[in-house]
Each structure stands twice: as C-alpha cells, then as structure tokens.
Amino acid sequence: MDKVIVAQELSLAYSNSEIIINKASFSINSGEFVFITGASGSGKSTLLKSLFGALKPKQGSLVVGGVELHGASRSKLNLLRRHIGIVFQDYKLVKEWTIEKNIMLPLLINGYVNSVAQNQVDKLLKHVRLNHQIGKYPLELSGGEQQRVAMARALAHNPILILADEPTGNLDDYSSQLIWNLLEGANNQLKTTVIVVTHHIPKTLNVAYKHFHIEYGSINEIC
Numbered sequence: 001m002d003k004v005i006v007a008q009e010l011s012l013a014y015s016n017s018e019i020i021i022n023k024a025s026f027s028i029n030s031g032e033f034v035f036i037t038g039a040s041g042s043g044k045s046t047l048l049k050s051l052f053g054a055l056k057p058k059q060g061s062l063v064v065g066g067v068e069l070h071g072a073s074r075s076k077l078n079l080l081r082r083h084i085g086i087v088f089q090d091y092k093l094v095k096e097w098t099i100e101k102n103i104m105l106p107l108l109i110n111g112y113v114n115s116v117a118q119n120q121v122d123k124l125l126k127h128v129r130l131n132h133q134i135g136k137y138p139l140e141l142s143g144g145e146q147q148r149v150a151m152a153r154a155l156a157h158n159p160i161l162i163l164a165d166e167p168t169g170n171l172d173d174y175s176s177q178l179i180w181n182l183l184e185g186a187n188n189q190l191k192t193t194v195i196v197v198t199h200h201i202p203k204t205l206n207v208a209y210k211h212f213h214i215e216y217g218s219i220n221e222i223c
Ligand SMILES: Nc1ncnc2c1ncn2[C@@H]1O[C@H](COP(=O)(O)OP(=O)(O)OP(=O)(O)O)[C@@H](O)[C@H]1O
Pocket: 014, 020, 038, 039, 040, 041, 042, 043, 044, 045, 046, 047
C-alpha cells in the first residue's frame, strides 16, 4: 500500500532548547483515517504544522506525498501544499470575501475553470447545509457555520490529504456531525487520507481508523 507519510526519527522544535516531538517514527498509508490525541501542549498542532511543511523538521526524516520535507525548497513545499487541505485552529476565512468566494477563489487559483469551480462550491455548501448563505460574509455566520465553510474550503480541490486541527472543537452536535460526515465521505468515496486532531473520537464514525496518542514527545500508535 502507498504511504502518504513516513517519519523516521523525526524531531520537532521551535527553538534549540525545547524538543516537542522526539525521534518519532511512524507511517500513514494512502486512504487511512487517522486520529491524533494528546494532552493540551503535547504537540498535536505542532505535528500537523510539520506535515503541512509550516514547521521544518529539526532532525530526522519526514516524507509527505513523496517529498522529503527536511530541507525542502519553498517551491517544492508550495507544490505539495496544493494537494493538501487544511483546517487549522488559526487559519481563518478571509472576512472581506463572501463564503462563496472563500471556497471558490482557491479553486480558480488551482486552475479550475469557472463552471467546475462553481459546481464544486454549490455541492460542498449543500453538504454543510449552508447553500442558502452563499452570499454572506464570514462574520455574518455563527462560529459553527464558519467552521463548516472552512471544512468545505479544505475539501474543495479534492486534496489527497486533509489535515484538520480540532475541527469540531466548540461545535454543537449538529455542526459536528456535518463535519464528520464530510470527512467520512471524502475518505470513503475519494479515498482521501484524513488526519484529525481531536480530544474526542466520535463514536458514530463509519470508518476504520488508526489512533496515535502523543505523550512526552513520543507518538504512540494505540490502534
Ligand atoms: N510558535 C511557537 N513558538 C514556540 N513554542 C510553541 C509555538 N507553538 C507551540 N509552542 C509550544 O509547543 C508545545 C506544543 O504546542 P502545540 O500547539 O503543538 O500543542 P497541542 O497539543 O496542539 O495543544 P492544544 O490541545 O492545547 O491545542 C507547547 O509547549 C507550546 O507552548
């Protein structure tokens, strides 16, 4: 089976003094659904940042989509990122743009023709039950609705890998369920590899999953 991610003796740090992830080795196959758990401050977001190429490995090897991120050039990283969808805690919607434009513009930049991009926007906004809000601006939506738009945007270009950092944190059951449905659908139907950081693994999920737990700088595979 193809591996989307292979980490060998991977260490992550923001400075020289404090190592956040210490010599971790793990791999993730194409099409897997993966949960990452761990206490606050354990390094979950740090790990996702490194998988997206936003934090360079301090030591060891990290290969994502066939690209070695240790020492990768900016242009290589940019190319890789086109194939990754992200929903990060601090990666918000552009508030000056309608939700339609927030989802559509990245598609147009990625080379989609207008009609295809428009279809994709309409389809995804229906999935997250926001098609009636298409002309609104992010600040005219609730937090849960904004998060659903962020998830729609992350999936719009059919990425091979989606990285989601607590995508259902602070959401009610209804919004949470829509987000899980989207991730489950992408994984089932498009074989998208899904990596989700969460404090609560949903009990209602209809996919087999892998679970990594981060503790004291180690990444342990639970199941
Ligand atoms: N930009 C940064 N510069 C320096 N240190 C950072 C930075 N971001 C995070 N850290 C430190 O790295 C450690 C891990 O942080 P991280 O954000 O990965 O935790 P987390 O597991 O995602 O926690 P939470 O569940 O609270 O989101 C923390 O000790 C934090 O203080």
